[in-house]
Amino acid sequence: MRDHYSIHFQKVYEEYSDKVYGYLLLLTGKKEVAEDLTQETFLKVYKHIHQFNGESQMFTWLVKIARNVAIDHLRRGKRLRFFSLDKYVIQSCQPSPVEIIVKGEKTSLLYKAIKTLKLSYQEVLILRKIKEFSIRETALILGWSESKVKITTSRAMAALKKELKRRGELIEEII
Amino acid sequence: MKKSFELEDSFRSLNHIPRSEIQKRKTYNTILQASKNPKRYRYIFSHWTGVFLTFAMILACTAFLLVQVLNPAYGEQTAAKPAELLTASDIVVTYMTKSVSGDIFSLQSNLTRKGVSIIDDPVWMKTMNDAVNSRKAETNAPVMGDSYDLLLFYDNRKPDKCKLWVHNGEVYLKRIKETKVYKIDSGKSVFVTNLIDKIEKQAAF
Numbered sequence: 290m291r292d293h294y295s296i297h298f299q300k301v302y303e304e305y306s307d308k309v310y311g312y313l314l315l316l317t318g319k320k321e322v323a324e325d326l327t328q329e330t331f332l333k334v335y336k337h338i339h340q341f342n343g344e345s346q347m348f349t350w351l352v353k354i355a356r357n358v359a360i361d362h363l364r365r366g367k368r369l370r371f372f373s374l375d376k377y378v379i380q381s382c383q384p385s386p387v388e389i390i391v392k393g394e395k396t397s398l399l400y401k402a403i404k405t406l407k408l409s410y411q412e413v414l415i416l417r418k419i420k421e422f423s424i425r426e427t428a429l430i431l432g433w434s435e436s437k438v439k440i441t442t443s444r445a446m447a448a449l450k451k452e453l454k455r456r457g458e459l460i461e462e463i464i
Numbered sequence: 465m466k467k468s469f470e471l472e473d474s475f476r477s478l479n480h481i482p483r484s485e486i487q488k489r490k491t492y493n494t495i496l497q498a499s500k501n502p503k504r505y506r507y508i509f510s511h512w513t514g515v516f517l518t519f520a521m522i523l524a525c526t527a528f529l530l531v532q533v534l535n536p537a538y539g540e541q542t543a544a545k546p547a548e549l550l551t552a553s554d555i556v557v558t559y560m561t562k563s564v565s566g567d568i569f570s571l572q573s574n575l576t577r578k579g580v581s582i583i584d585d586p587v588w589m590k591t592m593n594d595a596v597n598s599r600k601a602e603t604n605a606p607v608m609g610d611s612y613d614l615l616l617f618y619d620n621r622k623p624d625k626c627k628l629w630v631h632n633g634e635v636y637l638k639r640i641k642e643t644k645v646y647k648i649d650s651g652k653s654v655f656v657t658n659l660i661d662k663i664e665k666q667a668a669f
Contacts, residue, residue: 295496301493310480310488328491335499365514388481394479395470418475 298335305348306331308420309355315415316359318404320386326362330355345429349422352428356412363408402452409447417442477582496585553598555589557582560628560663566608569625569640571615581663588659591652592616595637598646599603605645606631608638613662 317457416427562582611629625640635648
């Protein structure tokens with residue numbers, strides 16, 4: 290029984306851990322943090338995999354767990370930065386991860402622009418536009434209503450375009 | 465239309481992020497180890513270290529402040545100025561002359577004039593030093609009668625201008641800038657009065 294459980298977990302890990310890692314890297318912007326959070330996520334998955342009831346796709350369920358882990362991490366970081374001015378600049382000044390820089394200037398520029406947006410916009414863009422989750426799945430992961438997902442996606446896109454325009458770098462080539 | 469496609473391409477490009485295979489294996493092994501041997505205490509400690517440290521720091525600061533509030537130096541013995549506490553030092557020489565009046569301090573200048581005595585007797589200086597630095601103010605000091613102006617020079621702080629007088633065999637000292645009166649140790653009062661008499665005779669104030 291135990292072996293079957295472990296084999297099942299291994300399959301899940303092999304198939305989805307890279308995607309979860311990618312999601313967490315986009316959200317946190319740091320390779321080491323993303324790897325740690327991936328570990329934390331799959332530790333939870335290992336303990337609760339029997340609770341997965343198949344109502345959603347496995348990946349949706351995993352990202353929902355990963356998202357909660359990441360939010361906890363960001364909140365912890367925010368508490369630590371409570372007395373620091375860093376919290377106001379950390380997102381915009383943080384360099385892009387190497388994994389994103391190597392994808393080229395356009396991709397890196399897009400990522401930087403996304404990271405300047407407020408967290409809810411970042412989340413919805415990562416899920417809807419990058420990870421290509423459906424509105425329903427995004428709503429499930431974020432715990433929002435579907436209409437809120439639609440509205441926020443639309444606003445996030447507008448904010449992103451505005452940010453890209455403000456930056457004035459290769460805007461014509463990207464949009 | 466083209467622009468929109470390019471944006472979609474950039475989004476899609478962000479969907480595939482490479483990950484180290486070694487790190488992936490490491491993470492997997494760590495998960496298996498952690499799930500098979502749940503080190504509960506280590507987990508709790510690692511997640512609460514920051515909170516514990518913060519709590520300990522707040523506790524230490526509170527204790528320090530409490531001690532400072534409850535024991536602000538020594539009550540009446542508190543220095544007139546905080547700077548004086550930091551610069552407590554020994555008297556190196558004293559100048560003395562007979563006072564013109566209780567309100568006037570006549571050792572402002574020309575310390576080499578006639579009637580001004582230099583006292584560098586070690587016992588005298590230690591006695592004066594102990595009186596001034598003891599910070600034990602005399603609460604029932606007698607009213608100043610005939611007095612002497614005393615200028616105390618220290619090693620590394622500003623000189624003290626004092627009035628010194630004798631009453632019923634006891635010697636009292638008062639800084640010009642303060643209202644507090646200090647009493648010379650009774651055991652030393654005889655020595656002090658004898659020395660004053662001796663100087664008075666020699667200097668002919």
